[in-house]
Amino acid sequence: MKSIAIIGASGYTGAQITALIHSEAQLSIQGLYVSEGSADKGKPLAELYPVYSHIDLCLSPLTEEAKHQIVQDADAVVLATEHSVSLHLAAWFYAQGLAVFDLSGAYRFADTAQYPKWYGFEHAHPQVLAEAVYGLAEWNAEAIAKTRMIAVPGCYPTASLCALKPLKHLLTDAWPVINAVSGVTGAGRKAQLHTSFCEVSLTPYGVLGHRHQPEIASQLGQEVIFTPHLGNFKRGILATITVQLKPGTLSRDVAQAYSVYDDAPLVTVKQNQFPKVDDVVHTPNCHIGWKFDELSGYLVVSSAIDNLMKGAASQALQCIKIHFGL
Ligand SMILES: NC(=O)C1=CN([C@@H]2O[C@H](COP(=O)(O)OP(=O)(O)OC[C@H]3O[C@@H](n4cnc5c(N)ncnc54)[C@H](OP(=O)(O)O)[C@@H]3O)[C@@H](O)[C@H]2O)C=CC1
Numbered sequence: 001m002k003s004i005a006i007i008g009a010s011g012y013t014g015a016q017i018t019a020l021i022h023s024e025a026q027l028s029i030q031g032l033y034v035s036e037g038s039a040d041k042g043k044p045l046a047e048l049y050p051v052y053s054h055i056d057l058c059l060s061p062l063t064e065e066a067k068h069q070i071v072q073d074a075d076a077v078v079l080a081t082e083h084s085v086s087l088h089l090a091a092w093f094y095a096q097g098l099a100v101f102d103l104s105g106a107y108r109f110a111d112t113a114q115y116p117k118w119y120g121f122e123h124a125h126p127q128v129l130a131e132a133v134y135g136l137a138e139w140n141a142e143a144i145a146k147t148r149m150i151a152v153p154g155c156y157p158t159a160s161l162c163a164l165k166p167l168k169h170l171l172t173d174a175w176p177v178i179n180a181v182s183g184v185t186g187a188g189r190k191a192q193l194h195t196s197f198c199e200v201s202l203t204p205y206g207v208l209g210h211r212h213q214p215e216i217a218s219q220l221g222q223e224v225i226f227t228p229h230l231g232n233f234k235r236g237i238l239a240t241i242t243v244q245l246k247p248g249t250l251s252r253d254v255a256q257a258y259s260v261y262d263d264a265p266l267v268t269v270k271q272n273q274f275p276k277v278d279d280v281v282h283t284p285n286c287h288i289g290w291k292f293d294e295l296s297g298y299l300v301v302s303s304a305i306d307n308l309m310k311g312a313a314s315q316a317l318q319c320i321k322i323h324f325g326l
């Protein structure tokens with residue numbers, strides 16, 4: 001039995017991973033935490049999320065005393081907190097010997113020079129960063145098993161990389177073009193004008209400047225064009241990618257490339273059949289569909305996930321299970 005503390009448990013990804021861990025026989029929840037000054041401290045999680053009324057746990061403030069208690073009791077922490085909060089909490093818990101599963105972007109780039117540009121801070125913990133492994137579960141299982149510092153990927157990068165990584169040997173210098181639409185939960189639970197009901201309407205954002213572009217590029221080893229869109233639905237991401245493959249590539253080469261997922265129970269790949277967000281929402285699955293034009297060499301591939309599940313919480317659970325050999 002492994003004991004896990006969940007920090008940021010009142011947020012969308014934190015509540016989701018709480019529900020997932022709660023239903024795992026080999027995992028227990030050490031505690032649920034919010035910030036010291038949180039308006040939700042002391043409240044039962046079920047008061048915020050009645051759908052989780054079967055989970056009889058309250059949200060505790062993350063005081064210094066609570067942090068030391070976590071170190072005493074828990075094997076691991078899940079950080080479902082914003083990047084600048086995770087940055088320091090991850091380093092502290094890692095130094096105390098716990099395994100850290102960080103849902104934020106604070107440990108996803110190996111190169112410290114990327115952080116001021118994309119996250120607005122200097123990386124204060126380069127030695128911990130040097131230990132961090134990118135938790136793309138189907139691709140990095142060996143490293144996830146070996147290290148205690150796991151940077152769980154972003155939601156758009158998960159959808160995009162699951163579709164693109166199998167094709168790496170078929171890519172040319174041409175940049176894959178990724179257009180992706182996310183549900184509004186991707187922006188978190190806190191109130192913001194652009195995610196309020198009357199403001200949300202399908203639109204691109206972060207054009208030629210979203211932090212997930214360098215995250216995808218660094219993990220793929222190839223530049224990409226990435227354009228995220230906010231959609232008027234709650235959960236889910238659909239990334240549709242257009243890319244020209246090496247001259248002479250045949251459909252059977254693409255099929256062969258995607259056969260890498262034949263033994264991956266959570267990733268389903270179909271030729272000439274495209275995924276729908278509704279089929280993956282509330283599941284840990286990734287559905288990929290592709291069509292290839294042998295004449296022009298252009299491939300169109302779509303990848304659908306639930307941003308709160310495979311894009312965050314269920315992928316973190318995959319990492320926890322891989323790490324602890326469950
Ligand atoms: N939403 C998504 O689809 C995805 C999100 N992520 C990443 O996961 C992380 C969490 O995202 P999300 O769940 O959407 O965010 P939310 O805004 O919904 O939740 C943030 C949580 O952090 C808590 N919190 C804030 N400050 C502190 C602190 N100092 N100490 C402890 N807890 C704190 C908040 O509670 P309170 O403020 O009351 O203390 C809340 O519980 C982010 O880094 C995000 O970028 C990654 C992939 C997908």
Ligand SMILES: CC(=O)N[C@@H](CCC(=O)OP(=O)(O)O)C(=O)O
Nearest residue numbers: 103104105154155156182186187
């Ligand atoms: C719709 C929406 O706003 N989505 C978020 C991405 C959420 C995510 O993947 O989180 P990380 O910040 O952990 O990478 C965004 O574009 O910033």
